Amino acid sequence: MTPVTYGGKYLSGSIPKVNNMSKPLFLHADRLFSSDPAQRAIARDLYASVKGLPILSPHGHTDPSWFADNQPFENATELFLAPDHYIYRMLYSQGIDMDSVGVGSKAGPSSADARAAWRIYAANQHLFRGTPSFMWMSHVFGEIMGFEVALDETTADFYFDRIGELLASDAYRPRALFDRFNIELLATTEGPTDTLEHHAKIKASGWKGRVVTAYRPDPVIDPEHEDFHDKLALFADLTGEDVHSWKGYLSAHRKRRDVFMAHGATSTDHGHPTAQTANLSHSDAKDLFHRVLKKHVSAEDAELFRAQMLTEMARMSLDDGLTMQIHPGAYRNHNARVFDTYGRDKGADIPMPTGYVHALKPLLDAFGNEKNLTIILFTLDETNYARELAPLAGHYPVLKLGPSWWFHDSSEGMMRFREQVTETAGFYNTVGFNDDTRAFLSIPARHDVARRIDSAFLARLVAEHRLPIEDAAQVIQDLTYNLPKAAYKL
Amino acid sequence: MTPVTYGGKYLSGSIPKVNNMSKPLFLHADRLFSSDPAQRAIARDLYASVKGLPILSPHGHTDPSWFADNQPFENATELFLAPDHYIYRMLYSQGIDMDSVGVGSKAGPSSADARAAWRIYAANQHLFRGTPSFMWMSHVFGEIMGFEVALDETTADFYFDRIGELLASDAYRPRALFDRFNIELLATTEGPTDTLEHHAKIKASGWKGRVVTAYRPDPVIDPEHEDFHDKLALFADLTGEDVHSWKGYLSAHRKRRDVFMAHGATSTDHGHPTAQTANLSHSDAKDLFHRVLKKHVSAEDAELFRAQMLTEMARMSLDDGLTMQIHPGAYRNHNARVFDTYGRDKGADIPMPTGYVHALKPLLDAFGNEKNLTIILFTLDETNYARELAPLAGHYPVLKLGPSWWFHDSSEGMMRFREQVTETAGFYNTVGFNDDTRAFLSIPARHDVARRIDSAFLARLVAEHRLPIEDAAQVIQDLTYNLPKAAYKL
Amino acid sequence: MTPVTYGGKYLSGSIPKVNNMSKPLFLHADRLFSSDPAQRAIARDLYASVKGLPILSPHGHTDPSWFADNQPFENATELFLAPDHYIYRMLYSQGIDMDSVGVGSKAGPSSADARAAWRIYAANQHLFRGTPSFMWMSHVFGEIMGFEVALDETTADFYFDRIGELLASDAYRPRALFDRFNIELLATTEGPTDTLEHHAKIKASGWKGRVVTAYRPDPVIDPEHEDFHDKLALFADLTGEDVHSWKGYLSAHRKRRDVFMAHGATSTDHGHPTAQTANLSHSDAKDLFHRVLKKHVSAEDAELFRAQMLTEMARMSLDDGLTMQIHPGAYRNHNARVFDTYGRDKGADIPMPTGYVHALKPLLDAFGNEKNLTIILFTLDETNYARELAPLAGHYPVLKLGPSWWFHDSSEGMMRFREQVTETAGFYNTVGFNDDTRAFLSIPARHDVARRIDSAFLARLVAEHRLPIEDAAQVIQDLTYNLPKAAYKL
Structure with a gap:
């Protein structure tokens, strides 16, 4: 079977069987550009000219207390899962309770264990195929957290622990x-x-x-x-x-x-x-x-x-x-x-x-x-x-x-x-x-x-x-x- | 003039004049895939992996009596033309009476001769250019009926006769x-x-x-x-x-x-x-x-x-x-x-x-x-x-x-x-x-x-x-x- | 820096800094065709087969007096700017008064000097990037008027004068x-x-x-x-x-x-x-x-x-x-x-x-x-x-x-x-x-x-x-x- 490089050039050959061995993180330098070589070359150059520009974010809903208090974020579930309705609505649409992935209710905080919640998310990555959430999270995991393997059920704990360590460090305040x-x-x-x-x-x-x-x-x-x-x-x-x-x-x-x-x-x-x-x-x-x-x-x-x-x-x-x-x-x-x-x-x-x-x-x-x-x-x-x-x-x-x-x-x-x-x-x-x-x-x-x-x-x-x-x-x-x-x- | 291969790679050159000499059936192995080579190669492999999977058809409107009685279908017009409103609505939109292509009315069956009806359809293939009906019928004619020439006014009778023979055989019950x-x-x-x-x-x-x-x-x-x-x-x-x-x-x-x-x-x-x-x-x-x-x-x-x-x-x-x-x-x-x-x-x-x-x-x-x-x-x-x-x-x-x-x-x-x-x-x-x-x-x-x-x-x-x-x-x-x-x- | 040819093949390299030196007119022979080579080759041939066909214009709003009287058009502003709401609505959307670009009101003709109006249009070409007006005007300027440089603030007067000369000639009646x-x-x-x-x-x-x-x-x-x-x-x-x-x-x-x-x-x-x-x-x-x-x-x-x-x-x-x-x-x-x-x-x-x-x-x-x-x-x-x-x-x-x-x-x-x-x-x-x-x-x-x-x-x-x-x-x-x-x- 011809090997297929993730996130790289696809080498024609038979489709590899899906397995659960740890997969590399998927974050290709040319992502979202047309596969037409003429367009891609132009897109690369245009993107390169603005990739490093400062971010202006004139409309958003972040919590100003984060920047006022500068306290560390707690853990992967609290940071990525519980507050992101893009993610838990998709899980919910497939019958996964919100409580189980850390979403608090009017009655109080979620009863779920943060690590257990994270595992549910990790095991359901397939639901996000083709969605912007997948693209954003891959960017966060790869560019901000430094992960090189993809999140899935085999790497859920590794992710949870490593994110916890990073969040405890000053660089992630x-x-x-x-x-x-x-x-x-x-x-x-x-x-x-x-x-x-x-x-x-x-x-x-x-x-x-x-x-x-x-x-x-x-x-x-x-x-x-x-x-x-x-x-x-x-x-x-x-x-x-x-x-x-x-x-x-x-x-x-x-x-x-x-x-x-x-x-x-x-x-x-x-x-x-x-x-x-x-x-x-x-x-x-x-x-x-x-x-x-x-x-x-x-x-x-x-x-x-x-x-x-x-x-x-x-x-x-x-x-x-x-x-x-x-x-x-x-x-x-x-x-x-x-x-x-x-x-x-x-x-x-x-x-x-x-x-x-x-x-x-x-x-x-x-x-x-x-x-x-x-x-x-x-x-x-x-x-x-x-x-x-x-x-x-x-x-x-x-x-x-x-x-x-x-x-x-x-x-x-x-x-x-x-x-x-x-x-x-x-x-x-x-x-x-x-x-x-x-x-x-x-x-x-x-x-x-x-x-x-x-x-x-x-x-x-x-x-x-x-x-x-x-x-x-x-x-x-x-x-x-x-x-x-x-x-x-x- | 550079020759142009039907259904194959288009060789740049002047556009050949349209004529009515019998044309090959149009059913290319790469149909519907992007012409971008990178995408096409991937599409081919993905398609190859499911082309042979069994068909699940959980919603449709076929007549169960066909499978209960297993009687042969009658002729090309009865099978393909008279029951297919995708086809006769398009003919009708161009002023061709439904009766003339075999569609029965409340008053009774169509008065049209089945072969004459088929000839009308054959002579109006241009109306279906770019439509799914053209794609589906080419598949039926090529893959199921074994035709190698396209249907048009010059091949209408050949088609009608050959389809009649096939339908009379057990393999087409x-x-x-x-x-x-x-x-x-x-x-x-x-x-x-x-x-x-x-x-x-x-x-x-x-x-x-x-x-x-x-x-x-x-x-x-x-x-x-x-x-x-x-x-x-x-x-x-x-x-x-x-x-x-x-x-x-x-x-x-x-x-x-x-x-x-x-x-x-x-x-x-x-x-x-x-x-x-x-x-x-x-x-x-x-x-x-x-x-x-x-x-x-x-x-x-x-x-x-x-x-x-x-x-x-x-x-x-x-x-x-x-x-x-x-x-x-x-x-x-x-x-x-x-x-x-x-x-x-x-x-x-x-x-x-x-x-x-x-x-x-x-x-x-x-x-x-x-x-x-x-x-x-x-x-x-x-x-x-x-x-x-x-x-x-x-x-x-x-x-x-x-x-x-x-x-x-x-x-x-x-x-x-x-x-x-x-x-x-x-x-x-x-x-x-x-x-x-x-x-x-x-x-x-x-x-x-x-x-x-x-x-x-x-x-x-x-x-x-x-x-x-x-x-x-x-x-x-x-x-x-x-x-x-x-x-x-x- | 790799040179980049206007309207031609883009040679990968760093993006050139935008400047106001006179730019060539932008009107490539392959414009609007897909950049996919396979599609482009076919599109070229199809287009070549109809490029020279006569124009049938069965629905439009030109003024029949032009053809009855055959008088010369006046100047660039009167011909291209004042009557074209595709153009002046875009200028207006950016706060440019209609009067200033030659548009007459119920009270009478515009008070604007025709050349001054033209300069405003010339200086705001960026507003038309990606619009059909840009495509149409480039065609008019290049194919009908014979310009080889693009319209911008540096060429506004050259354009205005040259168009005036052309319109005064019999060939432009x-x-x-x-x-x-x-x-x-x-x-x-x-x-x-x-x-x-x-x-x-x-x-x-x-x-x-x-x-x-x-x-x-x-x-x-x-x-x-x-x-x-x-x-x-x-x-x-x-x-x-x-x-x-x-x-x-x-x-x-x-x-x-x-x-x-x-x-x-x-x-x-x-x-x-x-x-x-x-x-x-x-x-x-x-x-x-x-x-x-x-x-x-x-x-x-x-x-x-x-x-x-x-x-x-x-x-x-x-x-x-x-x-x-x-x-x-x-x-x-x-x-x-x-x-x-x-x-x-x-x-x-x-x-x-x-x-x-x-x-x-x-x-x-x-x-x-x-x-x-x-x-x-x-x-x-x-x-x-x-x-x-x-x-x-x-x-x-x-x-x-x-x-x-x-x-x-x-x-x-x-x-x-x-x-x-x-x-x-x-x-x-x-x-x-x-x-x-x-x-x-x-x-x-x-x-x-x-x-x-x-x-x-x-x-x-x-x-x-x-x-x-x-x-x-x-x-x-x-x-x-x-x-x-x-x-x-x-």
């Missing part, structure tokens, strides 16, 4: 990793009633790492949020405003935005069910506000209020310069039993069809032609890339397109984004990459995938004689660094 | 072909009032071929089905239940499911207009049932009843273990004149936009987290692959994704399915291939196309260093054999 | 260019009240160029059109019919259709918001007509009237033989401020989700099975290619699919069209290419892109052994010439 990852800026996302104490502590610490916040006011904007009234009360406490008057409520937002900006924020973020916007008269908006403050809010009023608040946020952005991000289209907590037992963000959010062309019109009628406002649109519904989003972004000065997001933050997903958006919106109405992640150690992996896919896409354009190589060389710099820097005013 | 095709299991689909006599006869015959049924209760579930009341009466006769009471109606289903299982069924199949489900209280369901029994049923009640019955079927599957298949999204019999003249299933079913995220929630709230229930989802609306279906199947334990279906059972369609589904659902939330066909002789062709496309997809992942070759070697075995075996409990 | 472009037939599009004087003048001039009209009755069919009542009055004047009676109104259409046919028209064109059709009884249609004549028309009535008129137009086409074109799905004039200031057609039309399966049923119930009627469907919503349009066109004799349109008239867009349509509708239910352009000089460029992409698509089918090369050689001829000729009865 959050700040050391931040520096090693060459992160120029990392934005976290906080709710409007967050005290931002961790950001303050980071600043006070003298550490040079730039960790900034972003203003995500959903809990006090969405009347259907389970904590709406509690958060409003906190919102009042923090701002000293009468947040139950329309005027006071808006003032409270302005104050919090100022405080967030003092902690480095350059953007707001809005995760609404739809992209609906509204632009009501002052008195209609005021009346609506008073209706949504009541105990029972109709679904229509809740939707209209969220819609109106996007326009209010845009108005405030015109004043204070914060870039707006709109992330619509997820049916949150679709699995009722999982929500009841485990709570939010457990891999049970499902994308819905999402419309932009009618939904955004009220906001665009008000502010669409402003030159000093930037609104970044995201979607979970790829049918909009070519149909609505690229035409909108290719016309309105305020609009830019965020990268392919969440389920679509993947090699195929990113490629579809570029293929379907570029011809109408160009490259310069997009904003580069966001990692959008809670998984700190995957940040370099995710940015690496984005840089590779952008390189691969550009390489195809060059190899098909659709773009001069010099232009591609400029574009890859822009996509990697200059566009996020400009769009988020970093 | 249904059971002989079944054995030759290496079919390990073939499921047909029967209505709830079918007597299953053919399946009984097959079993009694001592023939080793495994032909099983599947339970498709649509005619007694869909109040808008033209035979609803007649079928209900038969349903009562067959089961001895009072099917006009809610309790008796459900009992009748249970009894028929048991009978179907005794005839080998391991699955149910539900071809609804939408994916809507409902989970009404017992009394609401009972009231609804009594409303839909009446002469005039509102569209809302009909939809709600179908929706409720999906949940009832899931409940029964939890007890008896039948795998559920949901096939929504076709506008049936869109062409009123064709329906009036020719009846159902005449190539005039058109896909509609189909939603899953809201539609399935009632059923999923009830049974989504069960580990011993499998529900296989199909779609005619590809926009759902990445947006709704992969995220749902990548989370809920009960859900799996059926293969790309009907219009999308094609090389591009299958490739889009893998590209858009794999990154979120992985390979292991899919169930391998279904041929879903009435065209018995095309079964090997269809499975061959699926094996080739899966090999080609995996080859790209390997060549782009996204998947180790050993993993791909395992996955192609699983997609071809292990996943359908598990999902359908074969 | 409209008729000379028409002849040089090898246009066999060019259709313009006129409203129902257009006098067609330019077409009459062309005919009377003795010039051999075939410039015909097409009947686009939207202004007298859409009750929501801002000029509906004024146009109706003109419609009465031109026809001598009582257009405020249903009978007279329909007669007026028939008369104008006859006049248009006398000026060469072979088709009608209908640009509706949706694809909705209706088939009301005579009395209901008459009542509806009287309602839409009133000052205030409900949105429902307006939609229903447009829907009914598509069926009326189909009925007339059955009599007079005009091919119908239906172009639905644009949200016109989405940007309120731009519409108020600049008017229609300023790059602010945004595609909407569009349905066909229900919308077309009334019309198809009436005329779907006619063999002597051709209705060509277009879409801005690509989700319909595989889901609705290909299945409809692959069944109904009256239906054909127009090419990928507007935002999708691009290399990726065209490829998606072929990939998603061919397997179900084949090639022969499509109608070849339409350029649909106002930009006369881009016509050869647009047809060239279409020929290249069709060649590239066919080359892939051949290289993947899905289509014999002889068949591909026939198909490329048909797509380029025979199919548009037949569908538009040219």
Whole structure:
């Protein structure tokens, strides 16, 4: 039988029988590039020109306390498994209980032994074949942890022990990793009633790492949020405003935005069910506000209020310069039993069809032609890339397109984004990459995938004689660094 | 002029003028693989490893009487043309009457001479360029019938005569072909009032071929089905239940499911207009049932009843273990004149936009987290692959994704399915291939196309260093054999 | 550093630094072909066989007065920039005022100096990287204008001056260019009240160029059109019919259709918001007509009237033989401020989700099975290619699919069209290419892109052994010439 080199050139021959002998880690230098030699050569060179650029991470969900306290991460399960819904939802889809892989529930922490949980993950690596999680984790294991063998049931304990050792060392504390990852800026996302104490502590610490916040006011904007009234009360406490008057409520937002900006924020973020916007008269908006403050809010009023608040946020952005991000289209907590037992963000959010062309019109009628406002649109519904989003972004000065997001933050997903958006919106109405992640150690992996896919896409354009190589060389710099820097005013 | 070899390596040179001299049959060993040498080499090896595996056909529409009676097929037109709406809809779209190509109408059999009909098909081969029908028929003609020249107007009679001779021979009777095709299991689909006599006869015959049924209760579930009341009466006769009471109606289903299982069924199949489900209280369901029994049923009640019955079927599957298949999204019999003249299933079913995220929630709230229930989802609306279906199947334990279906059972369609589904659902939330066909002789062709496309997809992942070759070697075995075996409990 | 040849083979090496030294024009002979050598060789040959075929342009928006009067075009800005909303919408999206690049407003012509406007365009070439505009303009500059250096800020004046000189020469007058472009037939599009004087003048001039009209009755069919009542009055004047009676109104259409046919028209064109059709009884249609004549028309009535008129137009086409074109799905004039200031057609039309399966049923119930009627469907919503349009066109004799349109008239867009349509509708239910352009000089460029992409698509089918090369050689001829000729009865 002809030997077959892992992650290397495939030598034609019979397919080797799968066995469980320890396999080398799979992380080839040319991964994600086209196998066409002409394209691959170009992609390599483009990628090489941006591989070493600093990471700008203007949108994400890491925990600022990691950088404030700089405590070591605990173990492989706590770090990689329990918090990563990309991973445990896939295990769950195959009948593996969340509790068994370390996911805590409303009742408390998981009852599972961390090592036992890790073994389950290790033994189910086949479920991740062809997924971005496999790509990211291989990067983390190989590039950050130094593993040379693949994770599987035969290496589970070796991995668990070695990761434990590494995490106990100073080189794997959050700040050391931040520096090693060459992160120029990392934005976290906080709710409007967050005290931002961790950001303050980071600043006070003298550490040079730039960790900034972003203003995500959903809990006090969405009347259907389970904590709406509690958060409003906190919102009042923090701002000293009468947040139950329309005027006071808006003032409270302005104050919090100022405080967030003092902690480095350059953007707001809005995760609404739809992209609906509204632009009501002052008195209609005021009346609506008073209706949504009541105990029972109709679904229509809740939707209209969220819609109106996007326009209010845009108005405030015109004043204070914060870039707006709109992330619509997820049916949150679709699995009722999982929500009841485990709570939010457990891999049970499902994308819905999402419309932009009618939904955004009220906001665009008000502010669409402003030159000093930037609104970044995201979607979970790829049918909009070519149909609505690229035409909108290719016309309105305020609009830019965020990268392919969440389920679509993947090699195929990113490629579809570029293929379907570029011809109408160009490259310069997009904003580069966001990692959008809670998984700190995957940040370099995710940015690496984005840089590779952008390189691969550009390489195809060059190899098909659709773009001069010099232009591609400029574009890859822009996509990697200059566009996020400009769009988020970093 | 440089000669150009058909079905072989294209030697650059001027394009030869098209002429009607008899052309070789077009069926290259590397068909459907990428032309990139690196990918092609991998695809060849992956395909070689599964080319000879037995066929599992867990979902299809062949006629069980063929295998019960084992009578010879009549002639080329009766076998290939008259029953294949993929073919005659394309001819019809170009103004060729269905009657002229052998399609019978409500008024009786086609008036066309079988040979004359065949000549029409032969002379219009250009209409099928680039279609799966061309690929399937070339496979049938070449691999099963042994033709070496292509079908066209110059070879129409030769084909017709030769096919007639072959069909008259014992080697081309249904059971002989079944054995030759290496079919390990073939499921047909029967209505709830079918007597299953053919399946009984097959079993009694001592023939080793495994032909099983599947339970498709649509005619007694869909109040808008033209035979609803007649079928209900038969349903009562067959089961001895009072099917006009809610309790008796459900009992009748249970009894028929048991009978179907005794005839080998391991699955149910539900071809609804939408994916809507409902989970009404017992009394609401009972009231609804009594409303839909009446002469005039509102569209809302009909939809709600179908929706409720999906949940009832899931409940029964939890007890008896039948795998559920949901096939929504076709506008049936869109062409009123064709329906009036020719009846159902005449190539005039058109896909509609189909939603899953809201539609399935009632059923999923009830049974989504069960580990011993499998529900296989199909779609005619590809926009759902990445947006709704992969995220749902990548989370809920009960859900799996059926293969790309009907219009999308094609090389591009299958490739889009893998590209858009794999990154979120992985390979292991899919169930391998279904041929879903009435065209018995095309079964090997269809499975061959699926094996080739899966090999080609995996080859790209390997060549782009996204998947180790050993993993791909395992996955192609699983997609071809292990996943359908598990999902359908074969 | 290894030198890198523009537009030629990329020699692996480090990426050259981008600089502003004058760059060669980018227009490679193999552009848009796959970089896979096997596919590229086939694509080259297929393309070579149709590169020189005459241009059939059966649908477009050039100004017939150009060919009637044969006056020279003015300057680069007037010719290329001010009328091309593909270009100035992209500039506008980046905050560049339309006025500054020569776009006239309702208040009058642009205040911008033509040369200054041109410099802005030249300096912003990066915005067009990866867009069809870049491809088209490179073709125009290289093939038609003879430039050898690329347009950028360093060559802006050189371009402006040289273009001015060329336009002043006889060889660049409209008729000379028409002849040089090898246009066999060019259709313009006129409203129902257009006098067609330019077409009459062309005919009377003795010039051999075939410039015909097409009947686009939207202004007298859409009750929501801002000029509906004024146009109706003109419609009465031109026809001598009582257009405020249903009978007279329909007669007026028939008369104008006859006049248009006398000026060469072979088709009608209908640009509706949706694809909705209706088939009301005579009395209901008459009542509806009287309602839409009133000052205030409900949105429902307006939609229903447009829907009914598509069926009326189909009925007339059955009599007079005009091919119908239906172009639905644009949200016109989405940007309120731009519409108020600049008017229609300023790059602010945004595609909407569009349905066909229900919308077309009334019309198809009436005329779907006619063999002597051709209705060509277009879409801005690509989700319909595989889901609705290909299945409809692959069944109904009256239906054909127009090419990928507007935002999708691009290399990726065209490829998606072929990939998603061919397997179900084949090639022969499509109608070849339409350029649909106002930009006369881009016509050869647009047809060239279409020929290249069709060649590239066919080359892939051949290289993947899905289509014999002889068949591909026939198909490329048909797509380029025979199919548009037949569908538009040219």
